[in-house]
Amino acid sequence: MGHKLQHITDLAEILFAQNVEDVVVSPGSRNAPLIRAFYDRFGARCKSLVDERSAGYFALGQSLATKKPAVLISTSGTAVLNYAPAIAEAFYQKVPLLVITADRPAEWIGQQDNQAINQQAIYKNYIKASYSLPVDTSGREDLWLAHRLINEAFHTAVSASPGPVHINVPLREPLYENLPAVSTNISVIHKQKTVNTLSENSLLHETWKRAKSIMIVCGQLPPDKNLKEAIKNLSADSRLVLVAEPVSNFHEIATIANPEVTLNSKINYPEEAIPDLIIYFGGQVISKKIKLFLRGLQHSKFWFISPEEQIIDTFQNINSFIQAEPISVLNGLSVETTDTKNSFRNFWEKEVQNAVKLKANYTGNISYSDLLVFKTLSQDLPNDAIVFAGNSSVVRYLLYFDQKQRKYYSNRGVSGIDGCLSSAAGLASKLNEPVFAIVGDSSFVYDSNALWNRDFPENLKIILINNDGGGIFHLLKGPSEHEAFHPLVNAHHAVDFKKLTEAFGLDYQLCTSKSGLKPSIEKLVLGKQNEVLEIRTFNNGEPQITKDFFNYLNTNYGTEMDDT
Ligand SMILES: Cc1ncc(C[n+]2csc(CCOP(=O)(O)OP(=O)(O)O)c2C)c(N)n1
Ligand SMILES: [Mg+2]
Helix, strand or coil: CCCCCCCCCCHHHHHHHHCCCCEEEEECCHHHHHHHHHHHHHHHHEECCCHHHHHHHHHHHHHHHHHCCEEEEECCCHHHHHHHHHHHHHHHCCCCCCCEEEEEEEEHHHCCCCCCCCCCCCCCCCEEEEEEECCCCHHHHHHHHHHHHHHHHHHHHHCCCEEHHHHEEEECCCCCCCCCCCCCCCCCCCCCCCCCCCCCCCCCCHHHHCCCCEEEECCCCCCCCHHHHHHHHHHHHCCCCEEEHHHCHHHHHHECCCHHHHCCCCCCCCCCCCCCCCECCCCCCCHHHHHHHHHCCCEEEEEECCCCCCCCCCCCCCEEEEECHHHHCCCCCCCCCCCCCHHHHHHHHHHHHHHHHHHHHHHCCCCCHHHHHHHHHHHHCCCCCEEEEEHHHHHHHHHHCCCCEEEEEECCHHHHHCCCCHHHHHHHHHCCCCCEEEEEEHHHHHHHHCCCCCCCCCCCCEEEECCCCCHHHHHCCCCHCCCCHHHHHCCCCCCHHHHHHCCCCCEEEEEEHHHHHHHHHHHHHHHHCCCEEEEECCCCCHHHHHHHHHHHHHHHHCCCCCCC
């Protein structure tokens, strides 16, 4: 007979052997055997974060940096439910995570035992797979089952379409016994990756060859050098226009990197602006204008490339779908160049130039406002900075300006405001370079437990844009028109961010004026320590300057601008 907790020691051992790097533990009693096993194997790579919601997002940030699944370990009960927001984000952003939850044994569920809820398939709508380990592995067959499930869980998390996986671990008392040594017959199962390529006479190759105008649209993706190289090679094709926002991390090589400023929803585009072929891959696209434009194209060929089985038709026009890694498909396409200017590419290049001039004209001398803050940040953050963009209006404002060679991360899987700081902290904890997290005031308060971290990363610099509540709702036409808006939606507050920040032991500085912007950003950039820079804008939540900016773009669209 083996030991009843053999699978607990082996769980940590197998994941270590599979090159998992990081473990985030949230304290509890039911998970005591798990904590011991992982601490024995992973040592200082185990971090402790008490708030499971924050821990979940922190682990997601770590996985974004390493592209390996970080492990989460919780006790039973509501702790398990608090992982749910980060799991949903990881599921839709396709970030690998291994979520290990301790549980009561089955006989005690629903029996008014302490801290017990039904944890079976608890994340069922937002998880790639859910496993439950045997409660006792003293028998050979049970241990064999546990080994196989652990290996399968790992490989499911890191498959071509990665995501979160749940391993529920029922544990009987006593919980503080010594654990056994690693099994002599431990099984570490390896998996070989296959690569799909398209044959020369495939439908996409034929369509690609015949197309006169091609638009490649990239959604959100983590920075990827090889894919960038493949797309860069294709950009030499004179028929091609590349649409890539900062969160795609291809903005630096894009034809249209700021579609929200370049495109205009109020006009009908001429024939020469319409692509024959559109190829789309990656996650979410942020700009509403590019979505509207693409949804209006009824006669173009529309291809979607994804390693997943699911057909994602964000632009409501997909006619063909390739299940493969985008890089393997793109590398197979041949570049065509012509001496004469392609009218489609020419059209969009001119649109971009014109939008740049319009924007420069309007923002040349604007007063202190959210728009000016983002213009200045876009100019003054280091050219190659790593930025974690908060949700709500932050990520949208960044779209209006040139983001240089920066790398962009953001919780755009489901766009919650509840874990941006925690994810940024997880990301920074795995990188040596400074990481700049930019978040709104409501987002900061919501996730202030991100600062409740003994090992808060020194290289994380937080820029908090305090516009007194949800500025985004002012920019949307609907919400601000109803009298319920101010009391219920804008959510004004009187939070003292200096006190809140200092309560967690972080340095703080405040900017409240146009003249203070550049020096405070410079101080933040040059500072060696982590720090919170609060930039307070006094528009009483009313971003009139931003509204006027879009009116100006709409009114002047199509007007040839002089150079400024
Ligand atoms: C968890 C969660 N709850 C609610 C929302 C809806 N929501 C979107 S933006 C927003 C306001 C955010 O305000 P703030 O962080 O100050 O950013 P600002 O709009 O001012 O840029 C809210 C409540 C959300 N995205 N996520
Ligand atoms: Mg705000």
